[in-house]
Each structure stands twice: as C-alpha cells, then as structure tokens.
Amino acid sequence: MNSMKSKLTYLKMPELFEEFSKHQNDFFAVVDIKVKSHLPNWIQTSDKVFWLSDPEANKTLIMYEKVIDFFLKSGIGRTSKLIAIGGSATTDLTGFVAATILRGIAWKAIPTTLLAMVDGSIGGKVAVNARAGKNLIGAFHLPEMVFLCFDFLSTLPEEEWNSGKGEVLKYGFLSKKIHDLIMTDAPTEIIALECAKYKELVIENDFKEQGERVYLNFGHTLGHAFEATLKIPHGTAVAMGIKYLLEIFHSERLKDYHQLISRLKLNETDMNISSYSKFSIKDFMNFLEQDKKKIKNSIRLVLVEEIGKASILELAFTELKLKLESHAEFKN
Ligand SMILES: NC(=O)c1ccc[n+]([C@@H]2O[C@H](COP(=O)([O-])OP(=O)(O)OC[C@H]3O[C@@H](n4cnc5c(N)ncnc54)[C@H](O)[C@@H]3O)[C@@H](O)[C@H]2O)c1
Structure with a gap:
C-alpha cells in the first residue's frame, strides 16, 4: 500500500x-x-x-x-x-x-x-x-x-437516511466545522462531503487505528450493543449510543445532542430505549461483555468533552455496568 x-x-x-x-x-x-x-x-x-x-x-x-x-x-x-x-x-x-x-x-x-x-x-x-x-x-x-x-x-428509504444521519451526528461532535455546518442548515451534500473528507484525513494519519482513528468509534461501543440487541440500523444505534454516553458521562453536552438531532431532523423517540418494548438489559450487558474492544476486565469508551475534543476513557466493566444500571431507562 x-x-x-x-x-x-x-x-x-x-x-x-x-x-x-x-x-x-x-x-x-x-x-x-x-x-x-x-x-x-x-x-x-x-x-x-x-x-x-x-x-x-x-x-x-x-x-x-x-x-x-x-x-x-x-x-x-x-x-x-x-x-x-x-x-x-x-x-x-x-x-x-x-x-x-x-x-x-x-x-x-x-x-x-x-x-x-x-x-x-x-x-x-x-x-x-x-x-x-x-x-x-x-x-x-x-x-x-x-x-x-x-x-x-x-431512492434511499427514510429509515436508511436516518441511519446515515446517525453517523453524521457523530461527526458533528468530533468536528467543530461539521457541527457548524449542521447548525447552519448547510445542504446535506456539503455536510456529507465534509464528513467523508474528515474521515479520510483521520485515516491518513492513523490507518491501523492506533491513535486518533479510535475517536471515530464515538457512540459505537454502546451503539453496537443497541444494534445487535434491538435489531435496528447501524447509524440509528450509534445515535442512541451517543445519547446514553452523554447522559451518563457528559450531561452538559446533551444540549448539543438535542440541537444537532433537531437540525438533522432525526426523530428523538427513535433514540429512546423506552420506545423499544423488546429491550433487555441482560442481552445488552452480555453483548457489551463480549465487545471485541474489551481489554481484560475493562472497556474503552470514546467521550467528547467539548465539540471537537474527544478522549478515551478506560473503565472497569463492572463500573460501566453500575453506571448503566443506575440509569432509569436501563432498568427492566
Ligand atoms: N467498513 C466500515 O468502516 C464501516 C463503517 C460503518 C458501518 N459499516 C457497516 O455498514 C453496514 C451498514 O451500512 P449501510 O446502511 O450502508 O448498509 P447496507 O449496505 O446494508 O444498506 C442498507 C439498505 O439500503 C439498501 N440500499 C443501498 N443503496 C440504496 C439506494 N441508493 N436506494 C435504495 N436502497 C438502497 C440496501 O439494499 C440495504 O437494504 C453494516 O454492515 C456495518 O457493519 C462499516
């Protein structure tokens, strides 16, 4: 290569x-x-x-x-x-x-x-x-x-549009430029092109995910567990992953989440656990436990403290479990 x-x-x-x-x-x-x-x-x-x-x-x-x-x-x-x-x-x-x-x-x-x-x-x-x-x-x-x-x-069905927008939401947190394009209602094509360029640049610097590429997984650890257990499209699950990460770790950023999903015309209820009667906390936790990014007994999460500023949190799996279980929507 x-x-x-x-x-x-x-x-x-x-x-x-x-x-x-x-x-x-x-x-x-x-x-x-x-x-x-x-x-x-x-x-x-x-x-x-x-x-x-x-x-x-x-x-x-x-x-x-x-x-x-x-x-x-x-x-x-x-x-x-x-x-x-x-x-x-x-x-x-x-x-x-x-x-x-x-x-x-x-x-x-x-x-x-x-x-x-x-x-x-x-x-x-x-x-x-x-x-x-x-x-x-x-x-x-x-x-x-x-x-x-x-x-x-x-010809793309609405559900697939929404799934794509879930990944766009992720970029809205990782990049201030993309955040501002979304917030100023730039045309979808301009936003999408900017997301693609952003990812390309990250890959150029870190092809094998040993550094900043890992930030592209923002929302994905919980997201993959939602995708697998609720059988919902990938990007919608990522948007849910972002929402619950923020609720648990950075609730001060929730206002950005609400503003972004409103500009992206994403339906809030699609990202609420309570909208899915089949949600099982047991299946969700079992999936997380097998997550391939798990390092021994801990789990690696990407967090965004401010728009454009991501970081990694390595957390004992038991600690994450406690945090999730203390959240009202994860109790069932
Ligand atoms: N390689 C990566 O970096 C990466 C990143 C994110 C997601 N993924 C993978 O992507 C997959 C989900 O992505 P996706 O949503 O693009 O998947 P997809 O290819 O399954 O497409 C979703 C649906 O849209 C249909 N479709 C495709 N183009 C269409 C069009 N123009 N008009 C009408 N229908 C159309 C497909 O037939 C399918 O039913 C998952 O397998 C996930 O693991 C990979």
Whole structure:
C-alpha cells in the first residue's frame, strides 16, 4: 500500500460511468441489486457483474466464496480493479474479496447509502460477519478511489437516511466545522462531503487505528450493543449510543445532542430505549461483555468533552455496568 489515502471524488451520475464505460471488458463489479435502475444499460446487462441482494444478511463467508468463484470464472486478473456499488455492507464484502482474491487486487467504491458515503466506504476496513459476531473476519484494504454520487440517494428509504444521519451526528461532535455546518442548515451534500473528507484525513494519519482513528468509534461501543440487541440500523444505534454516553458521562453536552438531532431532523423517540418494548438489559450487558474492544476486565469508551475534543476513557466493566444500571431507562 503506497498511500494511506483513497482519492475522494464527487460526481453527478452521467459523468460517473463515462470513464468506466471505456473499459467495459475490465469492469468487474459487485452491485446491490436495489440500485440497478440507477445504472447505465451496459452495466445492467454485463456478465461481469455480481448482483447482491440483502447485503447485510449476505455479508458472510458463504457469499464471499460465491463472489470469488464468480469473478475467477469471469476472468478477473491481478491487474483488474474490482468495483463495489452499494451501501456499506456491499463495500465491506467487496473490499474483503478485493483484499484476498489473487492475494489482493485494487478496488474502487461507489457508495449508495448516506451511511456508506460518510463512513462505511471510507477508510479501508473491510469485513464479513462471523457466526460469533459482526465484522470479525476482515482486513485493512483501502479502495483506490471513492466516488460520491448523491443521485443514488433519491431512492434511499427514510429509515436508511436516518441511519446515515446517525453517523453524521457523530461527526458533528468530533468536528467543530461539521457541527457548524449542521447548525447552519448547510445542504446535506456539503455536510456529507465534509464528513467523508474528515474521515479520510483521520485515516491518513492513523490507518491501523492506533491513535486518533479510535475517536471515530464515538457512540459505537454502546451503539453496537443497541444494534445487535434491538435489531435496528447501524447509524440509528450509534445515535442512541451517543445519547446514553452523554447522559451518563457528559450531561452538559446533551444540549448539543438535542440541537444537532433537531437540525438533522432525526426523530428523538427513535433514540429512546423506552420506545423499544423488546429491550433487555441482560442481552445488552452480555453483548457489551463480549465487545471485541474489551481489554481484560475493562472497556474503552470514546467521550467528547467539548465539540471537537474527544478522549478515551478506560473503565472497569463492572463500573460501566453500575453506571448503566443506575440509569432509569436501563432498568427492566
Ligand atoms: N467498513 C466500515 O468502516 C464501516 C463503517 C460503518 C458501518 N459499516 C457497516 O455498514 C453496514 C451498514 O451500512 P449501510 O446502511 O450502508 O448498509 P447496507 O449496505 O446494508 O444498506 C442498507 C439498505 O439500503 C439498501 N440500499 C443501498 N443503496 C440504496 C439506494 N441508493 N436506494 C435504495 N436502497 C438502497 C440496501 O439494499 C440495504 O437494504 C453494516 O454492515 C456495518 O457493519 C462499516
């Protein structure tokens, strides 16, 4: 890997496939079937395209092998470039195929969900899920290019918009610039582009998450536990993770949370535990206990004391448990 940076490009739909169309014989792609109608006819009819349905359920080793077999039969070579077109589940799976097929080939990402545009397709963390948990089989393999084309978002369902906004909320705490863009009602595209650039810059400085990249996990430790136990979209769970972290550790920042979610037009009740009848504190704690970032008997949390200023708190798991259990909404 020569550079720790993907090239981030913003394009409208007609320009996006112009260059690719000149190399149709070497266009190997995994595409989320839900975005098929956005694509030019030559891609829709290509026999080098693997159409992926239900990407999250298929982010598995079984699908990984199917995709590899498909491309090997289609004549993919070591100098070919694999293209991923879809949300982060599609880019995660495709990136992992690219990291390993023929001992690794280059790949490019065309994210089609807001979440993938601001987060999932950037940074080169690629993975499939294992039976024991999400994203446990993976690699670091940066895409050479990430093409942001907001035209795809015209078909995105509201639930997926809200999930993407959950990750945008995270950036609103990590970066003063993004916070101010949200608070001044900047267009979504400007905010999303700024989030993508912010992540790209962090990755450039800390590709393997040994330093500041870890701050991008703000809201994710509790978030992953909400995602797994409530079966809600990733970004919505991250927004919940942020809310409860603030309530427990930095309640003075809750006013920022309320202002940001109001500007982002996120529904407050979606982030309240009390809105979910199936919440089980026991399942939640069991999940947290197995969190892969757990260090012996402690857990590492990212906190934001002020907008743009993150820090790490390493806390004994028992202490976190006590803090959570003393919160009214965690009692059940
Ligand atoms: N690699 C990373 O750094 C990273 C970061 C955050 C999240 N993730 C992963 O991302 C996944 C969640 O991301 P996501 O929400 O992008 O996932 P996703 O790919 O599952 O997409 C969500 C849904 O939107 C559909 N969809 C995609 N584009 C569409 C479009 N333009 N119009 C209509 N429907 C469309 C998909 O078919 C799917 O049903 C999880 O697997 C999570 O682990 C990875």
